[in-house]
Amino acid sequence: MNSGFRFSHQISRVQSQYRTNERLFGVLFFVAGIVWDALTLRRIDNLVDNAILVGYLVLLTGIVVASILVRSDKDGRLARVEPWLAPVIQFLLGALLSAFVIFYAQSIAWVTHLGFWLILVLGMIANEFLHRRFSSLTSLLIFLMLSSTSMLAWLYPVLAGHMAPVLFRAAIASGLVLSLLLLVLGIRKKQFSWGRLGSPPLWYLLGCAILLDVGYRQNWIPPVPLSVEAGGVYQQVVRDGDAFELEYKTRHRGLLAPKYARQYYHTPGEPVYAFTSVFAPTDLKERIFHVWQRQDETSEKWVTTDRIGYDLTGGRDDGFRGMTFKQNISEGDWRIIVETSNGKTVSRIPFTVTFLNQNDVYWTRTLRK
Incomplete structure (x- = not known):
């Protein structure tokens, strides 16, 4: 009896502490969830990860259906289910949005895609801390549409083996x-009104679909499932067995020499090499x-001076390695946009070209990728 009483007392203390510091615990669980996903989620084409995320999406769909049925239940037969719906929805949405934030961050060219990624981040934060304000059925339908679209945007290319x-x-x-x-279903259960202009959620959903299409055409959405693992501009790129040797010049010596710097020291007359390692799912083929x-x-x-491509085949953990080179280059600010065959930006490599004189002192460094 005493041990049972002490256990019950401890549970009560924990519950009391949680109620007193609910916001703090919310932040801790929020951060812990992101860290857990970052450590456990592997590749964007991983079968287990995708199966789990698809399972979350199916469960979320079922819970939204249950929410509609519970709210239309006049007899109270489903009253016992109602208290559990909100936390389950919050968990499922949080898990999905957290995965989207991680996977889409891997494909971001920050200047181009930052806005869309921030929308995912804000959605994740809103779900975690403002879920009571976003618990309406209309909000759930919008979240469901965005979640399913975000996931299928990479699942369809993974299954098809190409991007389009x-x-x-x-x-x-x-x-x-x-x-x-x-x-x-909600209209039939009288949870949504229907007038001459239809139902307000209908226009919200159509608006979201239009915005997503515009965002894709304007290159605001990252080209998942592609991501650049490494990229830079070098004086020479040579294949040595299964590795590439990347040679670059620097005015720093020893431990101070950076692995890659935006400052490119060029000797006139020599070619300039661009090297990138682009991750793609197994069997996916694309021209970069x-x-x-x-x-x-x-x-x-x-001003675009050249657009040079190479064929990519996915599957390598560290990305498919490829290079292009340019023979003539001038001093000043340059950048290389890494893009797909249909013009979707995967990454950007900015660099500044400075010509070397005969009396300039520099050191040559070599990386292996």
Whole structure:
């Protein structure tokens, strides 16, 4: 009896501490969840990871259906289920959004895709700390559509073995159809109104679909499942067995020499090599392009000088390695945009070219990739 009483007392103390510091515990669990996902999620094409995420999405869909049924239950037969719906929805959405933040961060060219990634981050934060304000059925349908579209945006290319605009639009259509089916259920259960102009959630969902399509066409959405593992500009790139030797010049010596610097010291007449290692799922084939651009000193606009491509085959953990080179280059600010065959930006490599004189002192360093 005493041991049982002490155990019950300890449980009560824990519950009391949780209620007193609920916000602090919320932050701790939030951070712990992100760290856990970062440590446990492996590759974006990993079968187990994707099976778990698909399972989360299926469960979330079922819980949204249950929410509609519970709210339309006039007899109270489902009243026991209702208290459990909100925390389960919060957990499932949190798990999905956290995975999206991690996977999409791997494919981000920060200047181009930061806005979309921040939307995912804000959605994750809102779900964690403002879930009571976003617990309406309309909000759930929007979250469900965004979650399913975000996941299918990489699952369809993984399954198809290639990337194409039609696959991303198929992901949007799939997410939209799923949410519309639940909207129809909600209308039949009288949880949504229907007037001359339809139902407000219908227009919200269509608006989200249009925004996603515009974001894709404007290159605001990362080209998952591709990601650049390494990239830089070098004086020489030579293949040595299964590795590439990357040679670059620096004015720093010893331990102070950086592995790669934005400052490129060039000897006129020598070629300039761009090297990238692009991760792609197993069996996915894509053509990658290096778009060489120089910034015009007068207009400060970027001018494309070359667009050189190579074929990529996915599957290597550290990414498929490829290079292009340019024979003539001028001093000033340059960048290389790494993009897909349909012009979707994977990464950017900025660098500044400085010509070396005969009397300049520099050291040559070599990396192996």
